[in-house]
Amino acid sequence: MALKTVRARLGNTWVSLTYNPATGRYEGVLTPPGTSIHQPGGYFDIEAQASNETGQTASVTGAQLPALRLVVRETAAPALTLVSPLPGYLSTETPALIFEAVDEEGGSGVDPGTFSLAGAAAEPIPGGYRFTWTPPGGWADGPHAVTASVRDYDGNGSAVSAAYTVDTVPPGLLVHKAHLRHVVDEEAVTVAGEAWDVAAPDVSVTVAGTAVPVRDGRFEAEVPLEIEENRIAVIAKDGAGNQTGAEVYMIRLVTDRTQADADQVLALCARGYARWTEEERAWWASARCLRSSYDSRDLNRVGSAVEWLAGELRRRGYLAEVRPEAGWTARDAPTRSRMEAYLAGVETVRAAQGLEMPEIPGTMAGLTIDGANRIERALVKVDAVFPKYAAWTAGEITCGGV
Incomplete structure (x- = not known):
């Protein structure tokens, strides 16, 4: 009995097959929806059906005939990317490296069990997984390289590599200018020094919040001074983000009214x-x-200078006990006793070293422009001799020598 129709079904779609005399087969095209990796048995079950002229029908499926088991494999590898940290310097010995692996839509899917870095935590994300891995035992300071790979369920693999340098040691910082002067009457100060780092040599420096160029490890910046206490922050930062800070403390006084x-x-x-x-x-x-005036701001500024200079004098072995009044406000009354105490503090600092210093007024009553200048000029002079003068006392080192 002659065949009337031959057709095949994939899923819910039937396709009529046409006899090919050259091959002696009934042929047609079936389009699978994607990889068969997740189908029962790992294949698509195709049903073939034939009918004769009398209407009798016979069919067979892949469960009965292995030739009707359609196995489909994708060839596109999943996309594996390093999310963070980016290659370069690290400031920790135990970085958490984050990778993301995503397979294309309709693909076999990322197989989390094939991620190559042992111990990584896998978190599902749309289309794949996010892997977080920390080096077991941590990384010592120095260079390190890591390679991660992953495959999809059809065996297609991707890999990504990264190189890091671990640096947990902050950079070195030396401010050698202007640390010798602290009480000045200049409008600006030059802050200079050196910054270096062995593991991450790309050191940047900011002075008073402004980035300054570093050439051959050296930097220099001109910083304007306010007429008051100035705390100038110097920050060195290496390529790994480690920071070292220093402060340049300056008190700007007024001597040119x-x-x-x-x-x-x-x-x-x-x-x-x-x-x-x-x-x-x-x-x-x-x-x-x-x-052009003399008010609470001047009293507070001079008081700060007297207190700082007295501390430095005592540190060098001089007698300089002072108790400058602090926190003057515009409402405070400059009584005679308070002004006498104010000048006494200045005089104690001025005379402590027994050196020739600018004379200061004996009273604040009728203070002149020149008198106001001399008060602050004397303090600037005291600070100026610190790096250049040291008192010697008679003793074994000078009498007998060593």
Whole structure:
């Protein structure tokens, strides 16, 4: 009996087969939806059906005939990427390396059991897995390399490599200018020094929050000084992110007050703020205006300088016991006794070393511009001799020698 129709089914789709005389077979095209790795038995079960002219029908499936078991494998490897940390320097011996592996839509899927770094934690994400791995026992300081690989369920694999340098030691930092001076009357100070690191030599430096160039390990920056205490932060940072900090402490005093400054203040006050020009308002807000008066800011600034200098004198073996009053406000009354104590502190510091220093006024009553300058000039002079002068006392080292 002659065959009338021959067809094949894949899933819910039937396809008619056409007889090919050249091969002696019934042929057609079936399109699988993807890999068969997740199908029962790992294959698609194809059903073939034939009917004759009398309407009789016979069929066979892959369960009965192995030739009807369609095995489909993908060839695209999953995408494996290193998420973090990026290759380069590390500041920890136990970094958590994060990888993500994603297979294409309709693929066999990432096989988490094939991830090559033992002990990694696997977390499902859309299309694959995120792997987190920490080197067992940690990494010592120095260079390290890591390679990770993973495969999908069809055996297609990907790999990614990265090189790191572990550096847990902060960079070295030496500020050699201007650490010898702390009480000054300059408008700016030069901060200079050296910064270095053995493992991560790409050291950057900021001075007062501003990045400065580092050439052959050396840096230098000009920093404006406010008329008050100045704490200038110097930060060195290596390629791994380790930081070393230092502070340059400076007190800027005023020694160059002029009568012109005072006259300018009086003239502006007489005219009233509403009639000032933009230049005059800028001058009023500037440091030059601070030189034209003597108020709580001057008392606090000089008190800070006296306290710091007295501490340095005592550290060098001099008698310099002072108790400068701090926290002056515009509402405080500069009584005679308080002003006498104020000048006494300055005089104690000025005379402690027995050196020739600028004389200071004997009283704050009727303080002149020159007198105000001499008070702060004396303190600047005391600070200036610290690096250049040391007192010798008679003793074994000078009498008998060693």
